Amino acid sequence: MARPVPLPLELVDIIFTWARLEPQKETADLRTLVASCRVCKAWQAPAQALLFRNIPISLCHRRRSLLIRSLLDRPDLGRHIRSFGMEITSPPAPWGREGAPKESFKRYRRMVSDFIVILTHAPNLTRLSIDIDGEFDAADFSKLLSINLRHIEVLNWEGRPTSSALYMLLALWPSIRYLRIDNLYLDPLPEDRRPPSLRSLCVRDDLSKGFMMWLLPTDDEEPLRELHVENSLVSWRALEDVRPHVHALYVLTVDRIPPQSILDALVALRELTFCELPRTPLKLPCSVLRVMYHTKLQQRRQGTQIEADDSRSVDEAGFLTKALKELPNLSSVSATCQTPEMTLTSLNKFCCEAGIDFFVCDSTAVYSRWRSLI
Incomplete structure (x- = not known):
């Protein structure tokens, strides 16, 4: 019986590329990638690399538990993770149920613990999406402080989290250059300035002028290069807040085209x-x-x-x-x-x-x- 002829590497790459992003979807075909890992030893490593590359924020509790178990059993798998997202939320207590707040608090603490475990095993992480409806305590801060995420550049802040958690992560990871803020409950601004590395800002909700002034680089720092405003109601306000930076913007996304006075100041705009x-x-x-x-x-x-x-x-x-x-x-x-x-x-x-x-x-x-x- 003739031995089967291995597929050319080019065809294997096409299969994996197709499986990573399903047609008409923006998520990886996890089932195909898992099956590919089991075909042969030659397929295992490249399939695992794509399987762990992007961990979506929509990952359910069961799959997140499997992910953590895999990372604890095989810490080397975490080096493939480039993008990770997680919702750290507590469901509202059912009406009339005794002890529900306590159970909700325990669930929230478990999710924070899972979040820290995954970050600990993802040294090459570059993109983080997070939706959190609570705070990090001193123990969480200490654990996060010990995690070396020198490659992280993108922070996508979803949902309606409190801003104190955002302040903490920006201070912990000064390498963040791309920041997207969906909605935010503003806490008092910290006394220390944000590390001057922000290159791109994407906002959806209305942010106070004080917060924008705190967030944006100062005159002696590298200027903002990209601004994306996803809400027409805040477009004008955001443009006024970043007016000192418009001369350096390369990319601008807005609902309505700015007034001519701002267009005239966009001397470096490319897109x-x-x-x-x-x-x-x-x-x-x-x-x-x-x-x-x-x-x-x-x-x-x-x-x-x-x-x-x-x-x-x-x-x-x-x-x-x-x-x-x-x-x-x-x-x-x-x-x-x-x-x-x-x-x-x-x-x-x-x-x-x-x-x-x-x-x-x-x-x-x-x-x-x-x-x-x-």
Whole structure:
């Protein structure tokens, strides 16, 4: 009986790459990767590396327990972990159940303990996502302080955690350069300044001016390079808070295009992403290389409102294409698939005539930079 011919390494790499990110999903196909580990000894190491590479924040308690057991049995597996996420939350106490607060507290402490154990076994961690609804005590701080996470660069702060836990982690890990804050309950600011290493900031909720001033680098430090604002209600406030840094921004993501006074100050901007077409003529920074228009789905009323909206869209698309024509270094324009057909046609026509790349992508691509980081 002839011996089976091993698959070429190129085909093995394709299988593992496919399994790491399932089609139409952003999570790894854990079942396929686990099965690949058992095929043969040659497949085991590369499959394990991808299996442990990204630990999602949605990991259930049972799978997290299996992860911890694997790391305790095989500490070498932890070196593959690059991205890790965890929800450290306590469920509300059931109505009328005695002793529930005590059980909830114990559950919270176990989750904190699991969090610390995983971090202890992940020396090469670069990205951390955390949703915490409580605090770290002195013992937790001491254990976290002893963990050497010199490679960590990205911190994604989800949910509605308290800010004192954030202050502590920023102080513990000064290598963090990319920070995303979903929502935050603001505690009094610490007396010590945040380590001056922040390069990119992504905010969704409204942050106080005092907190922004504390968070951002000072004049004698490396300036902020990227700003992403995911909420139209805070776009203007955030831009005003970072006005001293706008001259150094390379990347800007907002809902509405900033006023001309701020556009004029964005002298180094290379990438601009926005969700609403300009309502008046404008002049974009000449340094811009890439422009992305991210349309938000909106419910429109029937009748004359549709005609009025269509008429306005034609004018706004004209304002945008006129501004794009004046950009000497523009290399690409993209729009999401929700963009109205007439706007897509206008942008596509401009790009074809100007010899500029034009892409139509999914709506989630607006924050693709952050999604790839976290």
